[in-house]
Amino acid sequence: MTDYLPHVATVPFPMPRPEDLPVDAPAIAAAAPTALAAQAARMSDPANRTGLARLLAATVAARADLGPVPSTLVGDDPRESRPNRDNDLAFGIERHDGDPLTLFVAALLNAQLGILEIAEERGTGLDEASWRDMVAGFDVLLRWPADPTRLPGPLPVPECVRSGKPEPLDGLRRWVRGHHVFMVLAQGGALAVNSLRAAADAGDEELAAAAAGVASRVMWACRAALQFAGDASPDQYQAEIRPTLMPPVAPPQMSGLRWRDHEALVAALTGSSDAWSWLAERRPGPLEDFRTALDATYDAHKGVCGHFVGRQSPSLLATSRSHRPAVGVIEQFHRLRAGTLPAAPFPDHS
Secondary structure, three states, X not given: OOOOHHHOOOOOEEEOOHHHOOOOHHHHHHHOOOOHHHHHHHHHOHHHHOOHHHHHXXXXXXXXXXXXXXXXXXXXXXXXXXXXXXXHXXXXXXXXXXXXXXXXXXXXXXXXXXXXXXXXXHXXXXXXXXXXXXXXHHHHHHHHHXXXXXXXXXXXXXXXXXXXXXXXXXXXXXXXXXXXXXXHHHHHHHXXXXXXXXXXXXXXXXXXXXXXXXXXXXXXXXXXXXXXXXXXXXXXXXXXXXXXXXXXXXXOOOOHHHOHHHHHHHHHHHOOHHHHHHHHHHOHHHHHHHHHHHHHHHHHHHHHHHHHHOOOOEOOOOOOOOOOEHHHHHHHHHHHHHHOOOOOOOOOOO
């Protein structure tokens, strides 16, 4: 394990492989841990939403209630790419075999704990809307699997104070924990989009609409997670973060774009065009909401990158013969991802 990780996060950080997760709402409901309803009720209790300390304590209790998740560490995995392995090692992520959805819920609660600890102790640089979006992403992914036939209603989100004077390793701490959150959210987003596809294939409009709503909330939370990971000054980035992304600590051209969780979300989105079109013919709102969230997420990624290294600095993916700016690489992927979605239909006023 990389030496700096225990100083900035709770590691190892166990996660399931995204390929092992359920692929539709009935399978999600069947695989939901028996304790999930009680955990969701605890996290939804109005008394636990009155302040960050109460929400943090409730999250600790919910994770304790889930208990140790029986699992085994994945060894050699023919489905794993070398770039994914590099990313997992750099962020202390371990892949485990066991009940995938229970492992996912445990990772979700662990990621929430990591964020709430920082927020309660040190505050955050996120604006109020982004902070609410990130907590709402945790909320929906904890509550939806217990009943994937409906979109859970929003819950109150305790306010978070603004960050004070940074302490040593603050930037790296937010960077690592923010990436833990993003990878869990990427798995949750793939769960939701795959459920949308299956519901559309089955002609179940209500199930599809619920999954689409989850996907949008998760995408807004992804935007906030990227902002949280980038909640550091350019000086902190250069001193604390960038050295962990470069040789000899990391291999050349390491990029989160090659993480298997991100790739699973991209694959789900790439195959979802017909499902979004089918739902949009009946309810245009969910597609409009998701496209807005997707655009905002890519804008946030470009914003974080530009904040750290400027808009013309080359990407870590650049080769010796290519000096594509990092922001330009993100813009290219934005066009590709947005291009897989249908355009929102015009309303029929006939």
